[in-house]
Amino acid sequence: MNTSKSNIPVLSPTIFRKDHIKNNTDELLNDDSIAEFFIHSFKDDDVYLNLPLPPHKKTVHDFVFITNGSMAKSLRLETYLLYKNDFLFTPKNNITTTTSVSPDLEGFYCHFSDEFIGANPFLGIWITQPSHQNYLQITQKEAFNLEQLLARMVELFKHRKKNPNNNRLITFYLSTFIAELFLTIKKQELEPRQDNAMFSNFMSLVLKYFKQHWSIQKYATTLNITPNHLNKRVKQETGKTTSEIIKETIILEAKVLLLQTNMNIKEISTELGFDDASYFSRLFKNQTNATPSMYRKMIDLS
Numbered sequence: 001m002n003t004s005k006s007n008i009p010v011l012s013p014t015i016f017r018k019d020h021i022k023n024n025t026d027e028l029l030n031d032d033s034i035a036e037f038f039i040h041s042f043k044d045d046d047v048y049l050n051l052p053l054p055p056h057k058k059t060v061h062d063f064v065f066i067t068n069g070s071m072a073k074s075l076r077l078e079t080y081l082l083y084k085n086d087f088l089f090t091p092k093n094n095i096t097t098t099t100s101v102s103p104d105l106e107g108f109y110c111h112f113s114d115e116f117i118g119a120n121p122f123l124g125i126w127i128t129q130p131s132h133q134n135y136l137q138i139t140q141k142e143a144f145n146l147e148q149l150l151a152r153m154v155e156l157f158k159h160r161k162k163n164p165n166n167n168r169l170i171t172f173y174l175s176t177f178i179a180e181l182f183l184t185i186k187k188q189e190l191e192p193r194q195d196n197a198m199f200s201n202f203m204s205l206v207l208k209y210f211k212q213h214w215s216i217q218k219y220a221t222t223l224n225i226t227p228n229h230l231n232k233r234v235k236q237e238t239g240k241t242t243s244e245i246i247k248e249t250i251i252l253e254a255k256v257l258l259l260q261t262n263m264n265i266k267e268i269s270t271e272l273g274f275d276d277a278s279y280f281s282r283l284f285k286n287q288t289n290a291t292p293s294m295y296r297k298m299i300d301l302s
């Protein structure tokens with residue numbers, strides 16, 4: 001039976017820390033001020049999430065900015081595979097989850113409350129946007145400036161107990177960061193990048209047709225390009241092959257079904273377009289080092 005698990009919780013940062021972070025007593029996290037603001041570097045700070053996270057809502061706004069590696073994250077009904085220079089903003093009280101991160105993940109996570117940032121015209125506009133407009137692909141030049149602002153906020157946050165004025169400085173940097181993002185959005189609207197549009201269109205096709213197991217040739221033909229050009233652009237954008245992206249999308253959907261439904265493995269295999277459940281299980285294990293059954297047990301134990 002396909003029964004969805006409901007009762008999506010609304011989590012404050014302190015409850016999220018308690019329930020979903022393994023090292024929640026570490027110095028970086030052991031401070032109730034995280035209810036208002038928190039930032040950390042994926043590369044330099046140890047924050048161990050109990051992945052995959054169940055669907056939940058937060059009482060704060062948050063965002064991730066990826067500078068290396070990858071992260072699978074959802075916002076409302078859309079799922080994003082985030083790679084280098086990808087940015088995703090999640091307004092408070094929106095359903096979200098993080099299902100996986102790569103071992104080489106680098107970048108930043110940040111959350112903040114309305115009270116912390118205060119009145120901000122850009123934020124007010126942002127909160128009301130469709131979720132796909134909260135996802136941005138940042139150019140390398142613009143990414144450098146944003147990364148500098150985030151790195152400075154990380155340093156200020158780490159030394160906030162010794163320097164009480166740091167929180168005020170962080171507010172200024174955060175407001176500047178948001179303003180810089182809006183300038184980036186405006187530039188992208190004025191100067192659309194054809195190659196990025198192609199990659200975005202490819203990902204849209206993958207998310208729409210991955211259950212039909214399209215060949216790379218079919219994706220390329222639909223995009224009116226050659227398979228070689230498609231592979232080249234995907235590699236440039238993600239560091240992965242077209243085939244790897246398609247497989248990751250299938251596995252991500254499988255993880256969601258294992259997490260959020262009571263479907264058995266055969267039913268999930270059929271839902272994902274596989275005629276042979278054993279082949280699906282082998283693919284899943286090859287990608288995750290665990291069988292679907294093992295993965296579901298790990299979820300239940302977490």
